[in-house]
Amino acid sequence: xxxxKVSIVIPGSNNPGAIINMDERPLPGQQIRLEKEDFLxxxxxxxxxxxxxFHFLHVTCRPAQAAG
Amino acid sequence: MQDLETLKSVELFSGLEADELQKIAALLEERNxxxxxxxVKQGSPRDKLYIITEGLxxxxxxxxxxxxxxxxxxxxxxxxxxxxxxxxxGSRSATVRAISDPTxxxxxxxxxxxELCNQDARIGYIVMKNIAADLSFRLRQRHLSDWRE
Numbered sequence: 001x002x003x004x005k006v007s008i009v010i011p012g013s014n015n016p017g018a019i020i021n022m023d024e025r026p027l028p029g030q031q032i033r034l035e036k037e038d039f040l041x042x043x044x045x046x047x048x049x050x051x052x053x054f055h056f057l058h059v060t061c062r063p064a065q066a067a068g
Numbered sequence: 069m070q071d072l073e074t075l076k077s078v079e080l081f082s083g084l085e086a087d088e089l090q091k092i093a094a095l096l097e098e099r100n101x102x103x104x105x106x107x108v109k110q111g112s113p114r115d116k117l118y119i120i121t122e123g124l125x126x127x128x129x130x131x132x133x134x135x136x137x138x139x140x141x142x143x144x145x146x147x148x149x150x151x152x153x154x155x156x157x158g159s160r161s162a163t164v165r166a167i168s169d170p171t172x173x174x175x176x177x178x179x180x181x182x183e184l185c186n187q188d189a190r191i192g193y194i195v196m197k198n199i200a201a202d203l204s205f206r207l208r209q210r211h212l213s214d215w216r217e
Binding site for chain 1: 143
């Protein structure tokens with residue numbers, strides 16, 4: 001089963017971002033919860049080529065309440 | 069002993085065979101932390117390597133001014149804490165604090181784990197290669213997050 005190692009950044013936020021493993025590939029438009037805050041995924045990029053069962057992604061988010 | 073499926077989802081052990089994972093599983097102990105509980109403190113001696121299996125932790129460093137902490141990144145499921153000092157033998161480079169309820173980790177004594185890596189060269193080579201890849205990933209994440217402020 002693939003594992004998605006995901007780098008998350010939130011431009012314009014004081015949130016330092018996160019690195020987490022996910023069981024499913026994140027997609028733009030989805031919401032993601034970090035601690036107690038919800039974020040909207042704006043963009044997903046492949047950060048590095050896959051290795052073994054691991055995929056390496058970079059996700060840009062913005063706060064969900066600012067999504068409009 | 070830990071579920072091998074859990075270990076397979078940890079990049080640190082990616083590429084290891086089932087019998088090799090079993091050797092590592094025998095060394096691991098489960099630990100639970102409450103929110104705000106310190107897992108490791110910056111500057112303290114190295115002792116354990118931690119693998120986050122549930123929840124989030126915050127990695128922070130002391131501001132150069134000595135006035136509080138600067139949050140660097142949050143780490144979640146599958147990420148490791150303490151791998152830098154496994155390589156460079158240095159003291160803790162950052163403070164790591166549990167921020168979710170629950171926060172669950174697997175802990176392994178660094179000296180015991182180093183001995184396994186020395187005794188079994190294939191395990192040692194793969195683990196060290198994975199640590200290098202993880203540090204590279206974190207550096208890339210850091211570069212991409214630098215423009216957030």
